[in-house]
Amino acid sequence: MSEPVEWGGATLRSIRDLTPDIRLFEIEPEGEFVHPTPGSHINVAVLIDGRADVRSYSIVGPCTDGFYQIAVKLLGDTRGGSAYMWSLAPGAKLTVSTPGNHFELSRGRPEYLLLAGGIGITPIYTMALALAQAGANVRLLYACRRRQDFAFLDDLQERLGPRLQVFVDEEGQRADLDAEIARLAPGGELYVCGPIGMLEAAKRAWHASGRPVDQLRFETFGNSGRYPSEAFRVKIPRLHMEIEVPQNKTLLDALEEAGVGMISDCRRGECGLCALPILETDGIVDHRDVFFSDEEKAANVKLCTCVSRVAGGSITIDTADRAA
Ligand code: FES
Structure with missing residues (x-):
C-alpha cells in the first residue's frame, strides 16, 4: 500500500477525548472500507479560513469494525486543520481518501524498537499493537512534555508491560537513544514518529551506531519547528515579488497562491521536491524537514518550503526557472 487514490463521502460517527488536546475521531x-495496514494514513478534506485543503492523519488501531479511527491534536500553532477537525460534531459529513502508507512495518525482524513523541504515538501505537499481537520482540519508548499528554497509555501498558518505557520531558526524563540502539538485536529496526528534534536525535544516534540506514524508518509531522510559527515576508527578486506568509499558512501554500509555479510531492518535509535556494535572510530559518542533513541545514543554502519557516525576520529566495 502506498498513496491513497480513492476519495469518497464519509460520516463522523463518534468523537472521544484521549487527552486534554488529543481527540479520537x-x-x-x-x-x-479498505483495511489499513500499520503505519497507514487517510487524507481528509478540510476547510481553513473558508478555503478547501487536505490534511493527512495516521490511522489509529486495527480498525476491525469497518470504521477508520484517527487522532487529532488541537494546536494553535498550525495551519488550521486541527481546529477544523475539532469543530466537527458526530454526524458531520466528510470527504476522505482510502488509506495509504508511507511508513510501512516490516515483518519478521528479530527485534523492533519503537520511538514516539507526543502525537507521534498514533502510528506507533498501531504498530505496537500489531507487533505485540504477533508475538514479536518489541520495545516502545514514549515521550511527552507533560504527564497528561500521554494517549493510549493504559492500553499500551496492558499489552507491552515492561517493554514500554515512558519519559516526561518536564520532569527531566530523556531516553538514552545510544544505549537503546546498542541493545537492539542485530538486524533489528527502529521506527520513529515525533517532533523534528526527536527525529534528528534518533537519526544521529542511528548513524553513529553504524547500523544500516534502511533499518531506521520514520515519519514526520511538519508543524514541529524549533520556534513558534509566525508570519514572515518573502522576497523573490527574479519574479519582482514580495509576499507575506501568514502564521497559519506554509510558505509553499503562499507561493502557490501568489501564482508561483512550484513542484511538490509529500508536503511534509521528506522528499525535498519543494526546496528553493535561499539568497539571504535577516531572521532565523527554522528548518522543519527531514530531507536535508544537519550540515545542509546549518549552511542555509536551501529550505523545504512545505514545512520550513523563518522566525524573527524576512527571507529572500530564488525560484530557479519557475515562473509566476
Ligand atoms: S514537498 Fe516534499 S519536502 Fe516539501
Whole structure:
C-alpha cells in the first residue's frame, strides 16, 4: 500500500477525548472500507479560513469494525486543520481518501524498537499493537512534555508491560537513544514518529551506531519547528515579488497562491521536491524537514518550503526557472 487514490463521502460517527488536546475521531466511509495496514494514513478534506485543503492523519488501531479511527491534536500553532477537525460534531459529513502508507512495518525482524513523541504515538501505537499481537520482540519508548499528554497509555501498558518505557520531558526524563540502539538485536529496526528534534536525535544516534540506514524508518509531522510559527515576508527578486506568509499558512501554500509555479510531492518535509535556494535572510530559518542533513541545514543554502519557516525576520529566495 502506498498513496491513497480513492476519495469518497464519509460520516463522523463518534468523537472521544484521549487527552486534554488529543481527540479520537471514528469515521465511517460511505463506499468500500479498505483495511489499513500499520503505519497507514487517510487524507481528509478540510476547510481553513473558508478555503478547501487536505490534511493527512495516521490511522489509529486495527480498525476491525469497518470504521477508520484517527487522532487529532488541537494546536494553535498550525495551519488550521486541527481546529477544523475539532469543530466537527458526530454526524458531520466528510470527504476522505482510502488509506495509504508511507511508513510501512516490516515483518519478521528479530527485534523492533519503537520511538514516539507526543502525537507521534498514533502510528506507533498501531504498530505496537500489531507487533505485540504477533508475538514479536518489541520495545516502545514514549515521550511527552507533560504527564497528561500521554494517549493510549493504559492500553499500551496492558499489552507491552515492561517493554514500554515512558519519559516526561518536564520532569527531566530523556531516553538514552545510544544505549537503546546498542541493545537492539542485530538486524533489528527502529521506527520513529515525533517532533523534528526527536527525529534528528534518533537519526544521529542511528548513524553513529553504524547500523544500516534502511533499518531506521520514520515519519514526520511538519508543524514541529524549533520556534513558534509566525508570519514572515518573502522576497523573490527574479519574479519582482514580495509576499507575506501568514502564521497559519506554509510558505509553499503562499507561493502557490501568489501564482508561483512550484513542484511538490509529500508536503511534509521528506522528499525535498519543494526546496528553493535561499539568497539571504535577516531572521532565523527554522528548518522543519527531514530531507536535508544537519550540515545542509546549518549552511542555509536551501529550505523545504512545505514545512520550513523563518522566525524573527524576512527571507529572500530564488525560484530557479519557475515562473509566476
Ligand atoms: S514537498 Fe516534499 S519536502 Fe516539501
